[in-house]
Amino acid sequence: MAAQMATRTNQKHRFTITRRQWRDWGLAALFLLPTVYVLAKIFVVPIYESAVWSFYHYNLLDGTPTRFIGLRNYQEILASSDFWVAFDRTVYFTVVSVAAELVFGFFSALLLHQMFPGRTFFRAIIIIPWALLTLVNGLLWDWIYQPGFGALSVILHGLHILGPHQDPVWLGSSAGIMNFVAVADIWKMTPFMTLILLAGLQSIPGELYESAMMDGAGFWKKLRYVTIPQLMPSILVALVLRLMGAFRVYDILTVFTGDPTTSVSYLTFNYAFRYFYLGKASAMAWFSTLFILALIVVYIWALKRNADAQ
Template structure:
């Protein structure tokens, strides 16, 4: 009796063998997506391998004849530099702030777009406007809005506080105010992207499940936590993964707004300065590989942490 009881869970966890139809559909999927997958693999794999190869050399464009093999010395130099770890901390702070706020706001906007019936297309078009603006353009707009000499934010803050705020406050003169403006600009621009991904998850939820929960007496918050969110776990994971990876590679906003002043340099800015401005291809390639390793690690943490089978959509 005990043996039968112990074996039942193991048998239930075993996956059923694929049918002939499922096997043929899977093979057809690989056949159709295979060429595109190979092209994408070649396009992305070559730069990665080339950067990895260059990272093993001391190589400056200003001294092409001085190229020599140094092994892992560039990685030791990068990891031993305090600037790299400061940039890692700044990037992590901005990523955490923006992704968390965007998740909350994006979910609220997605709920609104999902519930509204009449002006649904108009509402979705309006929501997408910030995301359609080029990042450089939006970054300059936020820069001019918060600058002491050209901005209107200080004027309105001073007006609303009856002169207590002061019009001479320099938002980019210290670390946390600058991070606040950078994060705010990121949230304004990319929250629509988050909301669209979450809206796709909401659209996959069977309305009958919510109706059944309402009939059983569940309130709005109970239906939200017990029915809606658990059934859109895959959409939440994809939204968080995409936005976290994108936010961790942030470059435009801090580069335009602060230029890295007051210790606001991000990882992408460090890589840019080393590779483009100093033309140090060897060390710059090592920094690029380390940034790529960060991105891969983040992706693995999300996929393993959420434990979502995207092939089954749950």
């Protein structure tokens, strides 16, 4: 909308730029100068450098000279099984946790949208998991998953689901870990989903439900024909935000396992700061960057569409 207004003014004075416009542009430039300088210095230059280094053999520790090697870093990454294992696990984790967060968040939002006594209290407490430090969340779930004396084992023994002599090591295998990491992430990030969808629900008029009921719609039909179509813009935004968040998973994994092939971020971090293969790590970082950039394009498109619809 604002962009349209700008074009309109431009059309009015297509050939003459007024003095006021010059003054405004000058002020804008002045106001933006510190930001542009800082962001250029600490964001644009680094991301450009990382693109350049991804084509170089650049190892800090082994004393080999830095030299241009073209696409070799990328080829090596694509040929390494570690990368593909990490990639598969990251995708698996992202899909599982975001899907579960969407379903749970959707139903929690529906619950908390309805009027009932004490609603403020219930709305407030759901923010607690989100506010917890990410790393503390990881440690807390690591504690819950401890074999023998962690809460999960204790509860399963108490319910006699596990026999008295069974004592599984929950975080034993790297493949299985992804499910347990997903549970921790679902616990922490479902509130985020809930709160975004809750905000979206406010804009659905109650009359729609009323008329759906007149047409004889039950619970599921109301969801199918009223709630979900009306909520679609919020669902899209929340979904893309969470996809981008889940794909970069790193913090929790460092707590749960020492195995860097559990996520692309972890593997990249390991290449950079365990072996100091800076060129290779830069190349691998670009896989994450491109993936997230693609999602950002979708996200901005969704935001623009929502803004236009209003």
